Amino acid sequence: MTHKVAILGASGYTGAELIRLIATHPGLEIAALSADRKAGMEMVEVYPHLRHLSLPVLKRIEELDFAGIDLCFCALPHATSQAVIATLPERVKVVDLSADFRLRDLGEYEKWYGKPHSAPDLQKTAVYGLTEFYREEIRVARLVAGTGCNAATGQFSLIPAIRAGVIDLDEIIIDMKVGVSGAGRSLKENLLQAELGENWYAYGTGGRHRHLGEFDQEFSRAAGRRVEAQFTPTLVPASRGILAASYVRGDADVIHATLSQAYAKEPFVTMLPLGQVPAVKHVRATNFVHIGVVAERRSGRATIHAVLDNLTKGSAGQAVQNANLMLGEKETTGLMLSPVYP
Structure with a gap:
């Protein structure tokens, strides 16, 4: 079974890394990509190293159709994911790569990020995304908060x-x-x-x-x-x-x-x-x-x-590892890549 995924914030480094990993993943299909300032552009215009891939055109988030999307990777700037994830259909699973849902205590979030959390109810449902320590919780989660690298x-x-x-x-x-x-x-x-x-x-x-x-x-x-x-x-x-x-x-x-x-x-x-x-x-x-x-x-x-x-295990790779668990895929699928050397 192939699961359709969306990458929100695909024009950043972690967005590009997600595309690189998912492009060869047998169980995931990139069905939608979003960007803000680069909406309307092809990914090859943003990242020429991805020109060999057939990818959706970058769109604004409000232009995306989530009807067939199983999971969203949110590679958005900090303090942006809170508002965006609150608007997504509840059936869509989410792996958030920002800092928005990492801290369980709302007071701690405000202390470190300088503003109150705007989606406290969502924050209560988030599972911290370090797979090796929260594997079983991630497996049944709807929202996973990716860790800082x-x-x-x-x-x-x-x-x-x-x-x-x-x-x-x-x-x-x-x-x-x-x-x-x-x-x-x-x-x-x-x-x-x-x-x-x-x-x-x-x-x-x-x-x-x-x-x-x-x-x-x-x-x-x-x-x-x-x-x-x-x-x-x-x-x-x-x-x-x-x-x-x-x-x-x-x-x-x-x-x-x-x-x-x-x-x-x-x-x-x-x-x-x-x-x-x-x-x-x-x-x-x-x-x-x-x-x-x-x-x-x-x-x-x-x-x-x-x-x-930092871009793979510290962010996008860990996110795919989490998504594998959330979607019932084998945890290592698409991630057993050898290092680039020298």
């Missing part, structure tokens, strides 16, 4: 260790290097080649990065008490990919064994041998996560290294 990387590193109580919950430091596509496709001065080329810089420092809201929520839920990690992301002159180094107090052997057991049956998460570290290029353009644990020279200290592709 930074938040996903940190959680893959730490959630099993937090649940098992094998690290000190009051000493978690996450240092993250992030590719520039995570900032989206909009023109921004700080993302120009002349500004970012040969340049690295930290952003969202001092506890101001919005993905801390997800860390607080999910780490605290895993621990059964309040957990506040220290987090610094650094923008690097690379198009895609995330490398997270999480510095923790705990025994490296125990941490490695805990993560290895937690991910033993996960098709997309690979634990490296103790002492080995992963590289971003080894997961480029895939739905895979590689994790390594290293014992530090100070006794009882360890670093957990994790890599993923």
Whole structure:
């Protein structure tokens, strides 16, 4: 059975990544594409690398016919999905790639995003979209809230260790290097080649990065008490990919064994041998996560290294993984792509 899907916000990076993945998916058919400023254009005009595909013309959302659509991927700007999803037919399943439904507490949403949530009833029904930890809830959900790419990387590193109580919950430091596509496709001065080329810089420092809201929520839920990690992301002159180094107090052997057991049956998460570290290029353009644990020279200290592709496992790939579950497809369908290398 083929399921018809719509991609709302198809002109952004995550929209293009969704198209790339779904184009070879045997169970999904792209039936509608939307864009705002680029409505009326062919996708080849927006992304020439997709010219080999036969795709619908980009339309405004209000021009789309949802009569035959089974699932919508919403790759819309933050604070836009709330209003749009509220207008969709209730029978249409939704995977939202924005931040609009990630935080369960409405007060936390307003704290991190600076405005009240406009669809609180919808928010109550949303399931957090990190498949490896919410698989059964996602399977029966109507609305799934895709995770932040930074938040996903940190959680893959730490959630099993937090649940098992094998690290000190009051000493978690996450240092993250992030590719520039995570900032989206909009023109921004700080993302120009002349500004970012040969340049690295930290952003969202001092506890101001919005993905801390997800860390607080999910780490605290895993621990059964309040957990506040220290987090610094650094923008690097690379198009895609995330490398997270999480510095923790705990025994490296125990941490490695805990993560290895937690991910033993996960098709997309690979634990490296103790002492080995992963590289971003080894997961480029895939739905895979590689994790390594290293014992530090100070006794009882360890670093957990994790890599993923922010556009795939951190966003569009995770969204397709969720959609597979929601539509009764095999979870890995369309996602077992090998990395692009070199």
